[in-house]
Amino acid sequence: MERELARGSLAHGWADESQGWTLNRIRLLIARLFHVGSTVQGVRKLMRRHSWSAQVPVRRxxxxxxxxxxxxxxxxxxxxxxxxxxxxxxxxxxxxxxxx
Structure with missing residues (x-):
């Protein structure tokens, strides 16, 4: 999963790279790759469990x-x-x- 997230959202078909990964996009990616349904809250807990955190855009x-x-x-x-x-x-x- 981390390898796929590292490839970026553009590599998985989302054209708006400025948003990067959102919880909803990660939820959809999990469903596509592993054929497992989950909720946005479940994805948030999963990401925190693996030490991923919400990021703020660097652009100024x-x-x-x-x-x-x-x-x-x-x-x-x-x-x-x-x-x-x-x-x-x-x-x-x-x-x-x-x-x-």
């Missing part, structure tokens, strides 16, 4: 400016967020406000 926008992103995270976001007034936990309840 050409216009992406890493330097301005770091400045925004460090400077702008810290100004917006501010500091906590106390170490005590807060409450979202309107009737029982948090201490601090």
């Amino acid at each position: 926008a050409i216009e992406r400016d890493e330097e301005s992103i770091e400045v925004r995270k460090k400077v702008v976001w810290s100004q917006i967020k501010g500091r906590r007034s106390t170490w005590a936990s807060t409450s979202a309840s309107r009737t029982r406000p948090g201490r601090g």
Whole structure:
């Protein structure tokens, strides 16, 4: 199975390589190769059992400016967020406000 997954989804007939392997595609591949039916949840558990994990695409926008992103995270976001007034936990309840 790992050998077939390593060949890629394009080799198995899915033209949109940008999506790569999805759980549904792996489920269909298992059905084709081994003539075994399974659910998407079952495929997810099987993949986790064999140490495969969900992957995020590596591609980034050409216009992406890493330097301005770091400045925004460090400077702008810290100004917006501010500091906590106390170490005590807060409450979202309107009737029982948090201490601090």
